[in-house]
Amino acid sequence: MAEIVEEARFGKNQKLKDALLQHAPLSKAGLSERLFSLLFTGLVYPQIWEDPDVDMAAMELSSNHAIVTIGSGGCNMLAYLSKSPKSIDVVDLNPHHIALNRLKLAAFRHLPNHNEVVRFLAAQGSKSNGKRFDTHIAGHLDAFTRAHWQKRSLAGRRRVEVFNRSIYRTGLLGRFIGIGHVIARVHGVDLTEMAEMTSLRDQRRFFEERIAPLFDKPLIRFITARKSSLFGLGIPPQQYDELAGLADDGSIAPVLRQRLEKLACHFPLRDNYFAWQAFMRRYPAAHEGNLPTYLKAENYKAIRANTERVTVHHESYTALLGRKDAGSVDRFILLDAQDWMNDKQLNELWSEITRTAAPGARVIFRTAAEKSVIEGRLSQAIADNWTYQEQRSRELNLQDRSAIYGGFHIYVKAA
Structure with missing residues (x-):
C-alpha cells in the first residue's frame, strides 16, 4: 500500500513544482516558470551532463566518505561507486529520474556480466533489452519503479522498451538535441x-x-x-x-x-x-572511443559490489539533510541546482549543509555563469564556515568535458 501511495504522490510531483515556482502565476516570469515546470515533470536527463571525473578529482573521494548528491540521470552516482565510498544518498525531485537511478542500480546488481550491462544501458538498437529487463531486473525492483518501467503508452509499448532503441534519444534533453540536429x-x-x-x-x-x-x-x-x-x-x-x-x-x-x-x-x-x-546522438563503439566512466570494464566489479551502499530518495536536498545527524556527511554534490534558488532557499540549504558537514567536508557545484552563485548571498554566520578553492575550481572547470557550464566550484569546511 505504501508503494501505491508513493506512486500517486510521484504522479502529482508537487515537490518539483514547489521548488520551481517562485512568481505569481499570471506574471511573465510566473508563466515562464510554469511552462518549464510542465516540461520538467517528464524525463529530462537520460544522461547526466556533469563530468564525473572532474567531480571525483575535486572531492578526493575515499572509502570512508558519506556522499549526498542530486541524481539526475544516475551516471555520476554510479561512477562514484568505483571509489567505494561508505555511502551515497541520491536525491531528486523528478520521479522519472528516481526510477532511472533505481533501474541503473538494479542493472548493475542483477544483469549477469559487464557486457550485459553495457548492452542494456548503452547499446543502440538492442532489441532484446526488454527481455533482459523481464528476466533479470523487474523482479528485484520496488513496486513503483517496476510499474514505472512497465507502464504502456497509447501505442501499447512498455516504457522500458526505450532501451530496445536508445534512451539517450528520449527525455527532454535527448529530444532537444534531436531538434538541434534537424535545424542544422x-x-x-x-x-x-x-x-x-x-x-x-x-x-x-x-x-x-x-x-x-x-x-x-x-x-x-x-x-x-x-x-x-x-x-x-x-x-x-x-x-x-x-x-x-x-x-x-x-x-x-x-x-x-x-x-x-x-x-x-x-x-x-x-x-x-x-x-x-x-x-x-550515441556512445562510441569500442574502436571509436571510450564509454562513460561508470560503464568502463575496469570499474564494473567495484560498482557492482557497492550498489547496496546507495539509497535513492524522492526528496529535496534540504529536506534529506534535515533528517541527518550533525557532522555525518563528507561530500555534497549540488550539480547546478543553486542557479534556480532564491536567497532564502540558498540559506536554508547551506544551513543544513553546514550542520551536517563533517570536518574537512567538501561541496561541489556548477553554475551557468562563471561566478559562484553563493558569494555574497549566504549569511555571514554560514559563509564563515567555508573556504572557496578558487584556483582549483578554475583548473577543474577547464577539464570538464561536458562544456555546458560556465563555472565549477569547490568549497571546503574548516576542520
Whole structure:
C-alpha cells in the first residue's frame, strides 16, 4: 500500500513544482516558470551532463566518505561507486529520474556480466533489452519503479522498451538535441560528420567551418533569444537570465557558441562521450572511443559490489539533510541546482549543509555563469564556515568535458 501511495504522490510531483515556482502565476516570469515546470515533470536527463571525473578529482573521494548528491540521470552516482565510498544518498525531485537511478542500480546488481550491462544501458538498437529487463531486473525492483518501467503508452509499448532503441534519444534533453540536429540539417550541416574527425585539428576545422556559422543564422538567433527555446537543455528561466547577462547584447547565441566550441574542440573525440551524445546522438563503439566512466570494464566489479551502499530518495536536498545527524556527511554534490534558488532557499540549504558537514567536508557545484552563485548571498554566520578553492575550481572547470557550464566550484569546511 505504501508503494501505491508513493506512486500517486510521484504522479502529482508537487515537490518539483514547489521548488520551481517562485512568481505569481499570471506574471511573465510566473508563466515562464510554469511552462518549464510542465516540461520538467517528464524525463529530462537520460544522461547526466556533469563530468564525473572532474567531480571525483575535486572531492578526493575515499572509502570512508558519506556522499549526498542530486541524481539526475544516475551516471555520476554510479561512477562514484568505483571509489567505494561508505555511502551515497541520491536525491531528486523528478520521479522519472528516481526510477532511472533505481533501474541503473538494479542493472548493475542483477544483469549477469559487464557486457550485459553495457548492452542494456548503452547499446543502440538492442532489441532484446526488454527481455533482459523481464528476466533479470523487474523482479528485484520496488513496486513503483517496476510499474514505472512497465507502464504502456497509447501505442501499447512498455516504457522500458526505450532501451530496445536508445534512451539517450528520449527525455527532454535527448529530444532537444534531436531538434538541434534537424535545424542544422535545414541549414545544410550534418552534425554526425563529426565522427569522421580523427584529431583535435580536424575537430576544430569542422567546428569553425560548419558549426560556428550556424549561430549567425537568423532562425537560430531568433530561437535562442527566447527563454523557452532552451528549456529542452534543462535551463530554467533563472539560468537563461544568467547566460544572457554574459553577452553585450543580451543574446544567448554567443554564449552557446562558446560552450559548444569547448565541447567540440578542447578534448579528443575518442575521450569525450559527451561530444558523442551531442554530435552523434550515441556512445562510441569500442574502436571509436571510450564509454562513460561508470560503464568502463575496469570499474564494473567495484560498482557492482557497492550498489547496496546507495539509497535513492524522492526528496529535496534540504529536506534529506534535515533528517541527518550533525557532522555525518563528507561530500555534497549540488550539480547546478543553486542557479534556480532564491536567497532564502540558498540559506536554508547551506544551513543544513553546514550542520551536517563533517570536518574537512567538501561541496561541489556548477553554475551557468562563471561566478559562484553563493558569494555574497549566504549569511555571514554560514559563509564563515567555508573556504572557496578558487584556483582549483578554475583548473577543474577547464577539464570538464561536458562544456555546458560556465563555472565549477569547490568549497571546503574548516576542520
